[in-house]
Amino acid sequence: MNKITILVLLxxxxxxxxxxxxILKNDRVEANNTExxxxxxxxxxxxxxxxxxxxxxxxxxxxxxxxxxxxxxLGDELLLFLGDKDSNYNLAIKSTxxxxxxxxxxxxxxxxxxGFEIITQFPxxxxxxxxxxxxxxxxxxxxxxxxxxxxxxxxxxxEKCSQNINxxxxxxxxxxxxxxxxxxxxxxxxxxxxxxxxx
Numbered sequence: 412m413n414k415i416t417i418l419v420l421l422x423x424x425x426x427x428x429x430x431x432x433x434i435l436k437n438d439r440v441e442a443n444n445t446e447x448x449x450x451x452x453x454x455x456x457x458x459x460x461x462x463x464x465x466x467x468x469x470x471x472x473x474x475x476x477x478x479x480x481x482x483x484x485l486g487d488e489l490l491l492f493l494g495d496k497d498s499n500y501n502l503a504i505k506s507t508x509x510x511x512x513x514x515x516x517x518x519x520x521x522x523x524x525x526g527f528e529i530i531t532q533f534p535x536x537x538x539x540x541x542x543x544x545x546x547x548x549x550x551x552x553x554x555x556x557x558x559x560x561x562x563x564x565x566x567x568x569x570e571k572c573s574q575n576i577n578x579x580x581x582x583x584x585x586x587x588x589x590x591x592x593x594x595x596x597x598x599x600x601x602x603x604x605x606x607x608x609x610x
Contacts, residue, residue, distance in 0.1 A: 453477055453492050453500045461485045467522040469493070469547035476500070476547075478527065480508045483516035483534070487584075491552065504552055506580045507587065509543055526552070538562040545580060552580040557591065572598040 489508040492500035515531035526547035533539035
């Protein structure tokens with residue numbers, strides 16, 4: 412074996428062993444700090460006009476929490492930051508505010524006895540409102556129920572529907588949509604101050 416071949420093999424060996432290898436840290440891979448791990452914190456949203464923030468006690472532990480949502484027409488992202496006794500806010504869940512492309516858009520988030528409700532409305536002609544009731548008890552965010560109300564001015568009635576859902580908001584949007592679409596609605600049509608139930 413000549414000197415040139417030996418030098419080429421030696422150079423190849425050194426080059427292979429000098430390449431940066433990932434360092435395992437806290438069960439995550441960091442490429443020698445060349446790539447920063449993206450973390451989500453509340454400060455990213457406090458002065459961002461694409462979002463609005465609601466403050467109340469979601470999980471009923473006596474400490475205020477923060478709910479961050481996209482504003483209408485800007486997306487369907489919803490994030491919950493649970494507060495602690497040191498006034499820190501830690502991301503608990505990233506989910507949806509149930510805004511739809513070409514459909515209902517978020518209008519408000521309100522506190523309830525068990526957690527909060529997300530309200531969406533159809534932004535164009537007609538009236539269609541959906542209210543999503545979420546329980547935050549025991550730090551579990553469960554979509555318990557959906558109530559919807561719509562008007563048919565052509566036929567002279569208002570229709571109110573209710574669905575008992577009971578699904579964890581940690582599920583993907585596709586899984587949530589599947590559960591919602593497969594859950595039976597109980598509806599009531601109100602005709603000129605008279606009502607009848609349609610199952």
